[in-house]
Amino acid sequence: MKLKGKRAVVTGGGQGIGLGIVTAFINEGASVITCGRRNRPATLPSGCEYVTLDVADPIAVKEFAASQPAADILVNNAGVQVEKTVTESTDEDWNSVIGVNARGVFNLCRDFIPVMNAGASIINIGSISGNIADPSMALYNASKAFVHGLTRSIAVDHGPQVRCNAICPGWIETGMLEAGFATASSPDAAMQDALDRHPVKRFGKPEDIASMAVWLASDDAAFATGQLFTIDGGMTASSPLNPGLF
Amino acid sequence: MKLDGKIALVTGGRGGIGRAVVKRLMQEGATVYAADLTEQGSLKLHDDDGSHFIKLDVTSEQDSISAFSAVKAQHGKLHILVNAAGIEIEKTIEQTTLAEWNQSFAVNATGTFLTSKYSLPLLRAAAESGISSSIINFGSYDGFIADPGLAAYCATKGAVHALTRAMACDHGPEGIRVNAICPGYIDTPMLQSFFEGDGSGGEGGNIDSLQQAVRDVHPMRTYGTPEDIANLVNWLASDEARYASGQLWVLDGGLSAQVQQMKL
Ligand SMILES: NC(=O)c1ccc[n+]([C@@H]2O[C@H](COP(=O)([O-])OP(=O)(O)OC[C@H]3O[C@@H](n4cnc5c(N)ncnc54)[C@H](O)[C@@H]3O)[C@@H](O)[C@H]2O)c1
Numbered sequence: 001m002k003l004k005g006k007r008a009v010v011t012g013g014g015q016g017i018g019l020g021i022v023t024a025f026i027n028e029g030a031s032v033i034t035c036g037r038r039n040r041p042a043t044l045p046s047g048c049e050y051v052t053l054d055v056a057d058p059i060a061v062k063e064f065a066a067s068q069p070a071a072d073i074l075v076n077n078a079g080v081q082v083e084k085t086v087t088e089s090t091d092e093d094w095n096s097v098i099g100v101n102a103r104g105v106f107n108l109c110r111d112f113i114p115v116m117n118a119g120a121s122i123i124n125i126g127s128i129s130g131n132i133a134d135p136s137m138a139l140y141n142a143s144k145a146f147v148h149g150l151t152r153s154i155a156v157d158h159g160p161q162v163r164c165n166a167i168c169p170g171w172i173e174t175g176m177l178e179a180g181f182a183t184a185s186s187p188d189a190a191m192q193d194a195l196d197r198h199p200v201k202r203f204g205k206p207e208d209i210a211s212m213a214v215w216l217a218s219d220d221a222a223f224a225t226g227q228l229f230t231i232d233g234g235m236t237a238s239s240p241l242n243p244g245l246f
Numbered sequence: 247m248k249l250d251g252k253i254a255l256v257t258g259g260r261g262g263i264g265r266a267v268v269k270r271l272m273q274e275g276a277t278v279y280a281a282d283l284t285e286q287g288s289l290k291l292h293d294d295d296g297s298h299f300i301k302l303d304v305t306s307e308q309d310s311i312s313a314f315s316a317v318k319a320q321h322g323k324l325h326i327l328v329n330a331a332g333i334e335i336e337k338t339i340e341q342t343t344l345a346e347w348n349q350s351f352a353v354n355a356t357g358t359f360l361t362s363k364y365s366l367p368l369l370r371a372a373a374e375s376g377i378s379s380s381i382i383n384f385g386s387y388d389g390f391i392a393d394p395g396l397a398a399y400c401a402t403k404g405a406v407h408a409l410t411r412a413m414a415c416d417h418g419p420e421g422i423r424v425n426a427i428c429p430g431y432i433d434t435p436m437l438q439s440f441f442e443g444d445g446s447g448g449e450g451g452n453i454d455s456l457q458q459a460v461r462d463v464h465p466m467r468t469y470g471t472p473e474d475i476a477n478l479v480n481w482l483a484s485d486e487a488r489y490a491s492g493q494l495w496v497l498d499g500g501l502s503a504q505v506q507q508m509k510l
Contacts, residue, residue, distance in 0.1 A: 134505045197506040239393045240506045241463055245456065 002218040004029035007071045007117075011055050011108060012078030013048065014041035016174035017125065020206025021075055021213045022048050028214055030073065035064070055104030065111035073217045074112050076105040076124045076147075081140045081176075089139055101143035105150060113158055121217045124151050125209075126166040126228060128236050144168075148228055155226030163225035165216050170232020172204040196243035199234030247275035248484040253321045253372070255279040255313070257304050257361055258331030259297065260287025262434020263384070266472030267328055267479045268297045274480055276326065281313055281361075288435040304331045304357030305349075310364040317368060324368035326483045329358045329383045334436055339397045347398050354402035355409065358383050362413060366422070373421030380483045383410050385426040385494055387502045403428075407494050414492030423491040425482050430498025431460060431469035463507070465500030 003025055013022040013034030025032050026047050034044065035053035044050060053064050055078050080100045082093045105124055113122075129137060130144030147166060154164035171177055171194065184190035195201055212231055215221050230236060254271045258264040259280025264287065268280045272295065281302035286292045300316065302309045317324055333353045335346045362381055369379040388396060389403030407426055414424040431437055441453055461468050478497055481487055496502060 129505055132505050133503055135507070194506075235506055237392055238506075239387070239391050240501065240504055241393065242459060242507075245459055 001027075001029035002214055002220070003073070006030045006073055006217070007069060008032045008073035008075065008217065009068065009071050009108075009112065010034045010073075010075040010077055011053075011104070012036060014038075014043060016176075017169065017172055017206045017209045018075075018077040019043055020210040021077060024207065024210035024214050025073070025217070028218075030217075033068070036078070055107060056099035058103075058107050061104075061107040062111050065108075065115060068112075068115070070115055070117050071112060072117050072120050074108060074116065074120070074122045075213060075217075076108055076122070078104055079125065079143075081137065083136050083140075084138065085136050086138045088136075093139055097139040097143050098146075101140070102146040102150075105147055109150070109154055109164075113154070113162055116162055118161055119219070119222070120162045121221070122151075122154060122162055122164040123213050123216050124164070124166040126151065126168045128168050128170050128230060128232055130168065131228075131230075132236065151228065152226050159225055163216075163221070165221075165224055165226070166228045167209055167212050167216070168228050168230040168232070169209050170204055170230070170235045171198075172206060172209060174206065177203060193243060197235055197238070198232075199238065202233065204231060204233060247273075248480060248486070249326070250275035252276045252325035252483070253279075253317065253323060254326035254328065254483065255281055255300070255317060255324060255361075255365065256328040256330055257281045257302065257357065258287065258329075258384075260285060260289065260292060260299075261330060261332075262288060262436060263429070263432060263472045263475050264328075264330040265289065265295070266476040267330060269295055270473070270476035270480050271326065271328075271483065272296060274484075276483075277321070279313075279317060282331070302361075304329075304361055305352040307360055307364075310360045313361075314364045314368060317365075322368075323371035324365055325372045325379045327361060327365045327369065327379075327381045328479060328483075329361055329381070331357055332384055332436070334396065334399045334440065336395055336399075336440065337397065338395055341395075342398050350398040350402050351405070354399070355405040358406055358409060362424075366417065369417075369422050370420050376421075377485055378421045378423050378488055380487070381413065381422060381424045382479055382482050383424070383426040385410065385428040387428050387430045387496055387498050389428060389494075390496075391502060410494065411492050418491055423482075423487070425487075425490060425492070426494050427475060427478055427482070428494050428496045428498070429470060429475055430464070430496070430501045432475060433469055433471055437469070463501065464498075465504060468499060470497065470499060 008030045012018040014036045033049040035051045040050040126147045127144040129141045130148045151166040181187045254276045260282040271278045278297045280297040281300040300313050302313045372379040385406045386403040388400045389407045410426040
């Protein structure tokens with residue numbers, strides 16, 4: 001068990017990638033607390049503690065951190081996306097996307113870093129879209145670039161007390177991906193085309209991200225800090241041409 | 247004119263990109279040596295453009311030594327070196343023979359090494375004026391992300407990127423700036439042979455629809471021209487770029503700025 005005796009805080013652990021991380025951490029022996037804006041989701045493993053918390057709210061985050069025992073691991077996973085270009089985006093969109101994805105990460109880091117154990121590990125969930133753009137995802141893309149920049153700053157400013165890295169997932173099979181294909185003119189063809197863009201010929205699973213999170217949280221990664229780790233089945237290693245063109 | 251009085255040498259100077267670079271540097275007032283395997287280079291015909299032709303195989307150490315001695319005898323210095331000679335083998339590693347692998351590195355990587363090495367004394371001499379001299383290498387967006395079936399090419403371009411930064415560190419203190427341009431798809435004989443060589447010809451086996459499909463993947467909906475590249479060479483070669491060094495300048499119509507496009 002790689003995380004025995006460690007205390008982990010994972011934001012947004014009720015579903016998708018967050019749930020994968022919570023489950024993996026518990027399996028590796030960590031004690032885990034997660035949070036979400038709603039009541040405790042039924043999907044959560046029974047061993048996981050839960051608190052209702054909006055990460056975008058700085059006062060609530062401060063109170064939460066003050067109520068917690070010293071943590072060894074912080075995973076900033078909570079995130080929202082709005083599918084719009086810059087000119088389509090409203091102030092409300094800004095507040096929602098930047099509030100959760102950027103300010104939320106900042107809030108948690110600001111209040112947890114001072115109370116984390118020496119050698120602690122912060123893992124932020126960035127995205128491949130923080131490096132290269134997904135169309136019509138302007139605020140989302142920018143919020144993830146913020147996460148990447150903040151990750152490096154924390155590593156630089158707060159080492160050696162904490163290590164801080166980001167994981168940049170590619171296309172991971174969560175509800176969001178299927179919903180996207182469902183809107184295509186030909187869902188099957190769209191799905192096949194998307195698969196063809198992955199050298200590994202499959203999409204990611206939450207467990208693929210969770211296993212990297214376990215490694216980064218563990219002492220095996222003691223020398224890893226300030227980096228962005230892309231897990232995308234090879235998609236961004238290849239040029240964005242249509243598959244089969246050449 | 248930005249390059250009045252400067253001396254420049256362009257390898258692959260009779261190739262698709264090289265020719266446009268030679269033409270532009272001359273328009274800006276430079277004296278230009280076009281170095282290539284043959285007077286025609288990769289194009290079928292060559293109209294006299296007023297450049298000085300030097301026969302140079304970039305893989306040959308002796309050729310480099312001779313070429314730069316000739317420049318030295320004429321001018322005693324060189325302000326601009328553009329390493330635009332290149333070859334592209336369209337194969338996976340399994341299909342690539344050792345000879346093809348070695349030849350790819352010999353032209354794209356070793357060639358850049360040799361011409362840079364033997365031009366350094368001349369570039370230093372030019373920098374003694376207090377104004378930096380400039381080496382411009384050719385990397386590629388393929389040095390960052392891979393096109394299928396271009397393994398050796400991608401690897402040589404990654405090597406050029408790293409060499410660019412290394413040379414910039416080592417020779418910056420001597421007043422030599424070193425940058426690489428990383429083009430996306432540029433309409434040259436190299437690109438056309440890539441389109442034709444593949445044979446699939448895109449949808450319906452038609453090369454026009456293949457070309458259109460490639461254009462459509464670009465945010466700018468077009469691929470570039472050799473003149474687009476020459477515009478950047480001109481700037482990097484000029485004194486306006488005196489603070490620019492050690493960088494990889496991607497010029498690709500936005501191609502590599504985007505995530506793969508879902509076809510919805
Ligand atoms: N065209 C593109 O889309 C593209 C994209 C990325 C990078 N590039 C790079 O730009 C540079 C120029 O490419 P281009 O499109 O003009 O290709 P090109 O084939 O039109 O020209 C290349 C030139 O290099 C010369 N050459 C080849 N081997 C040589 C050797 N051993 N010694 C001297 N000269 C030699 C050829 O004779 C030719 O004139 C290359 O480094 C290429 O890899 C081109």
